[in-house]
Amino acid sequence: MKTLLLLLTIVILSTTISVTARTVEVEIHGMTCALCVDTLNRKFNKMAGISKVEVSMKMKKVRLVTTSTSPTIAMIKQAVLDAGFTPTKVSVVSNEDVKK
Ligand SMILES: [Cu+2]
Numbered sequence: 001m002k003t004l005l006l007l008l009t010i011v012i013l014s015t016t017i018s019v020t021a022r023t024v025e026v027e028i029h030g031m032t033c034a035l036c037v038d039t040l041n042r043k044f045n046k047m048a049g050i051s052k053v054e055v056s057m058k059m060k061k062v063r064l065v066t067t068s069t070s071p072t073i074a075m076i077k078q079a080v081l082d083a084g085f086t087p088t089k090v091s092v093v094s095n096e097d098v099k100k
Pocket residue numbers: 031032033034035036037
C-alpha cells in the first residue's frame with residue numbers, strides 16, 4: 001500500500017514536471033532598433049522548445065517561455081551571440097505552468 005502511494009506520487013510529480021514551462025530572461029547588449037528586435041524574435045521563434053518570445057527594446061531584454069529543460073542556457077546564450085548581440089545576463093525567472 002505504501003509502495004503504491006509512493007508510486008502514485010512519483011507518477012503525479014513527473015506528469016507535473018512534463019507540463020512545466022520555464023521563463024527565461026536574457027539581458028541583451030547591442031539592441032538598438034526595431035530591426036534588432038525583429039532579428040532576435042526570428043532567431044528564437046526558430047528554436048525548438050521555445051513557445052513564446054517577447055523582445056523588449058526599452059528593457060533591452062528577451063523573455064522566453066520554454067520547456068523546463070530545453071533549450072539550455074548555453075544554447076540561449078549562443079543564439080544571442082549568433083544573432084550578433086551579447087547576452088549580458090541570463091536568468092530563469094520562473095519554472096512553473098504557463099498561464100495562457
Ligand atoms: Cu538594430
